[in-house]
Amino acid sequence: MxxxxxxxKKDHTYYYIRESQRIKGRPTIVNQVYLxxxxxxxxxxxxxxxxxxxxxSPKEYGSVFLINELDQDIDLAATIDELLPxxxxxxxxxxxxxxxxxxxNRAIAPTSKxxxxxxxxxxxxxxxRPVRLVSLSSQNFWNHWDRIRTPELEKIKNRFFKxxxxxxxxxxNEHLLLEASLxxxxxxxxxxxxxxxxxxxxxxxxxxxxxxxxxxxxxxxxVYYQAYDxxxxxxxxxxxxxxxxxxxxxxxxxxxxxxxxxxxxGINSMALREKIAGNEQVHYLAAVSPDASPELLAxxxxxxxxxxxxxxxxxxxxxxxxxxIRYAGPRQTEAGQEIILFDPAMFKKAKRELRDKVQKLRxxxxxxxxxxxxxxxxxxxxxxxxxxxxxCQDLGLPPDVMDLSCIWENxxxxxxxxxxxxxxxxxxxxMGKIVIQTDRRDxxxxxxxxxxxxxxLLGDSPNRPQTIFQSAxxxxxxxxxxxxxxxVFVCMVALTYLCFLNSRLAAAGLLVNAKEAMEEMRAxxxxxxxxxxxxxxxxxxxxxxxxxxxxxxxxxxxxxxxxLVPQQADGPEP
Numbered sequence: 001m002x003x004x005x006x007x008x009k010k011d012h013t014y015y016y017i018r019e020s021q022r023i024k025g026r027p028t029i030v031n032q033v034y035l036x037x038x039x040x041x042x043x044x045x046x047x048x049x050x051x052x053x054x055x056x057s058p059k060e061y062g063s064v065f066l067i068n069e070l071d072q073d074i075d076l077a078a079t080i081d082e083l084l085p086x087x088x089x090x091x092x093x094x095x096x097x098x099x100x101x102x103x104x105n106r107a108i109a110p111t112s113k114x115x116x117x118x119x120x121x122x123x124x125x126x127x128x129r130p131v132r133l134v135s136l137s138s139q140n141f142w143n144h145w146d147r148i149r150t151p152e153l154e155k156i157k158n159r160f161f162k163x164x165x166x167x168x169x170x171x172x173n174e175h176l177l178l179e180a181s182l183x184x185x186x187x188x189x190x191x192x193x194x195x196x197x198x199x200x201x202x203x204x205x206x207x208x209x210x211x212x213x214x215x216x217x218x219x220x221x222x223v224y225y226q227a228y229d230x231x232x233x234x235x236x237x238x239x240x241x242x243x244x245x246x247x248x249x250x251x252x253x254x255x256x257x258x259x260x261x262x263x264x265x266g267i268n269s270m271a272l273r274e275k276i277a278g279n280e281q282v283h284y285l286a287a288v289s290p291d292a293s294p295e296l297l298a299x300x301x302x303x304x305x306x307x308x309x310x311x312x313x314x315x316x317x318x319x320x321x322x323x324x325i326r327y328a329g330p331r332q333t334e335a336g337q338e339i340i341l342f343d344p345a346m347f348k349k350a351k352r353e354l355r356d357k358v359q360k361l362r363x364x365x366x367x368x369x370x371x372x373x374x375x376x377x378x379x380x381x382x383x384x385x386x387x388x389x390x391x392c393q394d395l396g397l398p399p400d401v402m403d404l405s406c407i408w409e410n411x412x413x414x415x416x417x418x419x420x421x422x423x424x425x426x427x428x429x430x431m432g433k434i435v436i437q438t439d440r441r442d443x444x445x446x447x448x449x450x451x452x453x454x455x456x457l458l459g460d461s462p463n464r465p466q467t468i469f470q471s472a473x474x475x476x477x478x479x480x481x482x483x484x485x486x487x488v489f490v491c492m493v494a495l496t497y498l499c500f501l502n503s504r505l506a507a508a509g510l511l512v513n514a515k516e517a518m519e520e521m522r523a524x525x526x527x528x529x530x531x532x533x534x535x536x537x538x539x540x541x542x543x544x545x546x547x548x549x550x551x552x553x554x555x556x557x558x559x560x561x562x563x564l565v566p567q568q569a570d571g572p573e574p
Contacts, residue, residue, distance in 0.1 A: 058542065059526055060122055060123040061525055061526045062523070062525075064129075065128055066551075067104045067107050068104070071100065074163055077094065079159050083156060084147055084148070093135050097131070099489075101120070102141065103490050103497070105119060106491055107494035112138070112477035113477065117133040127539070142483075145483055150485070161252055162253060164496060165252050172217045173218075173255065174255070176215055176260070177220075180238075180267070182213075210227045210228070210473075211227065211228055211234070212226070212492075213237075213241045213245065214472075220454075220502060220503070221499045222492055222496050224245055224249065225492050234267055234271075235272055238275045258280075258282065260438075261283070261284045261285070262285050263284060265288075265459050272284065285437075285438045288435050288436075290340060290430050296331055296435060301342065303328050304327060304328045306324050306325075307450070309325065309450040309453050310450065310511060311324075312325060323463050325341055326342045327341050327449055328340050335437070336441055337437075337440075338435055338436065338438070339449055341434050342433050344432065345432075345463040346431070346462075347432025354427065354431075358397075362417060364388075369413070374413075385404065401424060401427075402419055403417075465513070465516070472492070472495040501517060501518075504554050507554070508550070508554035517551050520545070525541075541563075
């Protein structure tokens with residue numbers, strides 16, 4: 001509740017707006033805004049009739065409202081507190097609440113624990129889930145997380161995902177998807193990782209990063225995960241991952257028919273396919289180089305069609321359909337079926353990068369020629385070729401991109417540079433193209449290609465935002481090895497919230513994904529308004545946008561007289 005507060009300092013009167021909230025049953029001042037003298041307050045009341053005056057202390061509301069609403073059914077805090085209840089002397093947030101506040105921040109705008117209280121101060125969390133911000137200190141997080149050891153974390157995971165299974169449609173869990181390449185990178189050891197130029201005196205043992213094998217249902221809702229070392233190939237842990245994850249599904253009450261492994265461009269799909277071979281319940285969906293299918297690669301672009309996927313629908317709505325992903329095929333193989341995709345944005349980017357790299361090579365060759373011109377011809381040719389090969393490796397270019405010939409003329413060495421146009425033409429034919437292969441014959445080409453685009457198997461593209469799965473574990477702010485497993489769990493909880501949001505947005509027919517919706521809802525703010533001299537200050541919503549209203553509607557709410565209220569079900573007609 002907001003109210004005007006008067007302070008007298010050295011015979012001068014100043015006014016503030018204070019907001020109070022009951023936290024743990026005790027009235028607490030959660031926000032204070034300085035207004036000025038009485039004359040200043042009076043001037044603020046002079047605004048045209050029928051218009052809204054200037055608001056004070058705007059606070060981010062929409063994003064924290066979304067996550068809190070998505071948590072209503074999950075009730076993360078209660079789930080954790082049932083396993084590790086707070087002690088009798090604990091007056092601040094419980095362990096479950098601490099983890100919830102961390103997961104909410106991770107889903108909206110990840111910050112370090114040192115900056116968490118300051119971030120929440122910019123939000124209207126007190127109207128939604130009141131908390132004393134001083135209790136969200138990094139030390140308090142540390143103290144609570146020290147209670148969670150490996151056995152406790154496993155119990156928390158089991159309890160959490162059992163709840164998730166109870167909230168999902170069993171039909172959606174019949175066909176599971178496994179993504180085995182989510183990466184939590186290893187931090188750099190020592191002070192240099194913190195921004196210092198001076199190396200540490202004592203070298204610490206190298207730390208390993210963490211990869212996460214994430215199991216989801218057909219709608220992308222996480223149902224369990226397992227972490228393993230970053231520097232180990234996926235195939236090494238595949239049997240263990242498969243046994244653990246599928247065993248957990250059965251233990252937690254899930255019933256599945258089969259599992260499909262999602263393999264991006266960075267995974268050795270052949271090694272995994274050998275592991276999968278002969279298992280009727282396990283399938284694969286892999287993105288591979290276009291060289292893997294010369295027949296599809298030889299098809300002209302005139303044979304390609306626009307892929308009917310959500311990404312292309314968004315581009316069409318934005319008037320950028322010329323950047324839409326196209327496909328050709330399918331081609332039936334002994335193992336299953338394959339299709340080729342062409343992304344114009346990836347092609348444009350790759351073509352520009354090739355041009356820039358070739359230009360860089362030309363400039364380097366000119367510089368080397370001047371530097372080495374006076375050397376004997378054989379030494380000149382050898383040094384030029386070696387430097388050229390090394391620079392090509394640095395730039396990620398094959399040496400065949402150029403043909404070099406060294407000549408001796410007028411007592412000086414020269415390099416003749418000729419672009420290998422035939423080789424560059426072959427490179428251009430492969431740019432922007434990716435082949436999608438699967439051993440599933442019951443999926444339509446459009447269905448499994450849409451899945452590959454949505455889950456980021458095609459790699460990075462200028463016109464495709466990073467998926468919520470790819471961004472789940474980064475940026476990371478934890479340096480202590482014992483806390484990383486807890487942080488990974490927090491990331492998975494945040495990802496689960498976003499995936500539930502994604503599912504609701506798709507069901508409502510909205511083309512935005514969860515990350516984009518979250519960014520849009522961050523702009524839905526509340527502010528304190530002085531509407532008249534006699535009325536109390538009120539915290540009201542600023543004007544919402546059409547998209548914000550559509551997102552609110554997708555969650556079953558509506559804006560009514562400056563409040564978000566559940567939509568009323570239509571009664572039977574008389």
